Amino acid sequence: MARRVGIKDVAQEAGVSLTTVSHALNDSLNGRVNAETRERIKEVARRLNYHPNRLARGLRTNSSGMIGLLTEEIATTPHAGRIILGAQEAASRHNLTLAIINAALQADADERRNDVVALLDRHVDGIIYATVYHDTVTPPQELLSVPAVLIGATDRTGKLPSVVPDERQGAADAVRDLLAVGHRRIAFLNGCEDVPATRGRLLGYHDAMAEAGVPVDPRLQAEVESEARGGYAGTMRLLEQGGDPTAIFAYNDRMAMGVYRALAERRRRIPQDVSVIGFDDQAPIPESLFPGLTTVALPHYEMGAWAVETLATLLGDEAATADSVLMPCRTVQRESIAKPHKTRARTGTAAS
The missing domain is CATH 1.10.260.40 (lambda repressor-like DNA-binding domains)
Incomplete structure (x- = not known):
């Protein structure tokens, strides 16, 4: 040996x-x-x-070399893998081990406290608290006993640094891409859930349209279920109520799948007749559609890495502080956007 x-x-x-x-x-x-x-x-x-030898080092430094990732059911969402990968790779760079607890989405205060205590009982050096569907949270008091950071929401008490995606900027950039190639009849299919993403993406849509001096036609907006069937129903509604969009911005990529189907049934070609852009860059959807879906990527990997890098800084220097971050979302260009087809008839059939 x-x-x-x-x-x-x-x-x-x-x-x-x-x-x-x-x-x-x-x-x-x-x-x-x-x-x-x-x-x-x-x-x-x-x-x-x-x-x-981590055991020996831990005895010398009173450090376990372990950080906890407490998730609010994000481990079962389509995007969680990127958050966890970003966190794991950053942890590896700092010779840290990641311990994960997947908490219930609607957990009460006692359940959240118990999850934090479970990580503390395992002698983690710091904790990442990851959540979804919230603007702000009030973390369990026990979370303040070690260095901690938030992913996906800000701390209502202002004590913990956090990282959240800039949904508003990402949506505004998506609409700007459509405006840049000449579109003015831009529809927005939003999700019907009252969550930070629906609010932020709606604001971004209005920001870009106002910035370009393009009035928003109420017939070009709809709130639907944020799944493929919602995208399908919403697109049919847009076409039937006479808004005649030359481009559709879908709240997420799953809805964009429904948009593609509805347009195909109405014999509208993508992107020759109607351009389409999504949000999330949720693999494998964008590259599985034909043509490939241009979409806005949420910075899940970057948020996971930021959380660990920030914790490593806080763990390495007791005097260190960290600011909260609004992380930009980048557009991933594929083949679903083109200049508007000016000769297309407004009757709902494609130009020959």
């Missing part, structure tokens, strides 16, 4: 003391190891395949 590589081997290979290796690998702020030496030691550790 091969001998386990130890810290002494790294020190000998790098030509430095054991203390210097310890400070470098733990990114100690008090070790006074210059950047060049720190990187050289880390490279030696990687080459020798050295892994610190």
Whole structure:
């Protein structure tokens, strides 16, 4: 059996003391190891395949090297994988382990408190509290006993840093893309749920239209179920009530699937007759549609990574503070947007 590589081997290979290796690998702020030496030691550790003994280090530093991710049923949503991946990869860079508890969506205060205590009982060094469908939350008091950050909502008490997607900016950019190629008859199919995303995306739609000086036709708006069947029904309603859109902005990619079907049934070609843009970039939908769906990506991976990076900063320096972040959403261009077809008849049939 091969001998386990130890810290002494790294020190000998790098030509430095054991203390210097310890400070470098733990990114100690008090070790006074210059950047060049720190990187050289880390490279030696990687080459020798050295892994610190976490149990021993934890006993020395009173640190478990573990952070908790408490999710409010996001682990069962389509986007959770990206949040978890971003968090896991950032944790790996900091030699941290991620422990996940999936909490109930409508959990009461006692249940939330118990979930936090369950993580604290496992001696986590910090906690990420991830939620959905909320603008603000009041975190359990126990969450304040360790460094903590929020994903998906802001702290009503103002004590914890948070990261949320800029839904309003993402929606405004989606509509600007349509305006930029000449569309003015832009419809918005919004979800009927009262959640931050529906409110933010509606505001973004109005922002971009007002910015371009384009009045919003009430016939070009509808609130429907935020699934494919809602997108289908909403598109049929838009076409039947005479709004005659040249472009449709769907609240999410699942609704966009219904938009595609309705337009196909009405013999409207995408994007020659009607351009379509979605929101979420929910794999595998956008690339499975034909033509590929242009959509706005939620920054789930980036939010997960931000949460861990912020926790690592707070854990590494007791005096450190962190600001809350409104994270931008980027547009993913595919093939569902084109200039409006000016010769298309307004009767609902495609131009020949």
